[in-house]
Amino acid sequence: MPFIIKKLAVIGTGLIGGSFALALREAGAVDRIxxxxxxxxxLERALSLGLVDEIAEDACSGVSGAEVVFISVPVCSISSVLGSIAASLPQGCIVTDGGSVKAAIVRECDALIPAGCSFVGGHPIAGTENSGATAAFAALYRGKRCVLTPGATSSAQALDTVARLWKAAGAEVCNMEPGHHDRIFAEISHLPHAIAYTLVHAVGTADVEGENVLSYTAGGFRDFTRIASSDPVMWRDISLMNRDALLASIDGFTASLAELRRRIDRGDSDGLSEFFTTAKKFRDGIL
Incomplete structure (x- = not known):
């Protein structure tokens, strides 16, 4: 198929950015990365692994001539990266990102993007607990959803181009208002990560008669807490940037946990069965 764009610049060649580059290369959607x-x-590993065709000494020279720039850095750094390259963006350039918080990023980037260029917020719903160029693989986005969150500077052409790139990478694309996105993903992504980290922290610091409790963990605990091996800096930034929505989600979870505690404390067999059965039905519904 013909190239969707000729030149793509990827800022942040780790799991997300590297996998995007590999997927587009495999699909023949981009001429040069x-x-x-x-x-x-x-960066040198990304080049040696074939994630990119060339590497830039600095971001400003790297975005020269790029039709699309994909920013894949921690969420608290996305707008500052855009600010640092704004003056070097060619006319008509489209900048997009892969951050999992959207309202603040879209607002800040819309204010920074130069006239004649577009910013399109994006969030691919895919990942692993691994990071860096060596973690990247072309099939990461295949069959996964990518949410685009257009803002004030997202032209119809820019939105269409970004959507076509994600579809070429294997993703299913949908559009969503940025604030709505943040409230949804506080519940289904940010809260689960917070819980996983908290559980491991609680068990790891538990004092049970001097035993190393974690040494007794098996499949269930390890499966449940796998995401607590994700990058702590990334999740620190996400927690702070989506603070209000995440705090509301934590409050909702705390209320549910308190209700479970009450039923256990009362010895409420029927109540516990109802609680666990309801949760099981919800879980079985997403398999």
């Missing part, structure tokens, strides 16, 4: 990364050793 330039990698940009503050971690020089990771």
């Amino acid at each position: 330039v990698g940009i990364d503050s971690d020089r050793s990771n």
Whole structure:
């Protein structure tokens, strides 16, 4: 098929950015991919692994001539990265991102994007607990959903181009208002990560007669807490940037946990059966 764009610049050549580049290369959707990364050793690995065709010494030179720039860095850094490259963006360039918080990013980036360019917020719903160029693989987005959150500077052409790129990478694309996105993903992504980290922290610091409690963990605990091996800096930034929505989700979870505690404390067999059965029905419904 013909190229969707000729040149793509990827800022952040880790799992998300590297997998996007690999998927587009495999699909024949992009002619040339330039990698940009503050971690020089990771950038060189991205080049040696074939994630990118070339690497840039700095972000401003790397985005020169790019039709699309994909920013894949921690969410608290996305707008500052855009600010640092804004003056170097070619006319008509489309900037998009892969961050999992959208309202603040879209608002900040809309204010920074130069006239004649477009910003299109994006969030691919895919990932693993691993990071860096070595974690990237072309099939990461295949069959997964990617949510686009257009803002004031998202032209129809820019939105269509970004959607076509994600579809070429194998994703199913939908559009969503940025604030609505943040409230949904506080519940289904940010809260589960917070719970996983909290559970491991609680068990790891538990004092049970001097035993190393974690040494007794098996499949269930390890499966449930796998995401607590994700990058702590990334989840620190997500927690702070989506603070209000995440706090509301934590309050809702705390209320549910308190209700479970009450039923256990009362010895309420029927109540516990109802609680667990309701949860099981919800869980079985997403399989």
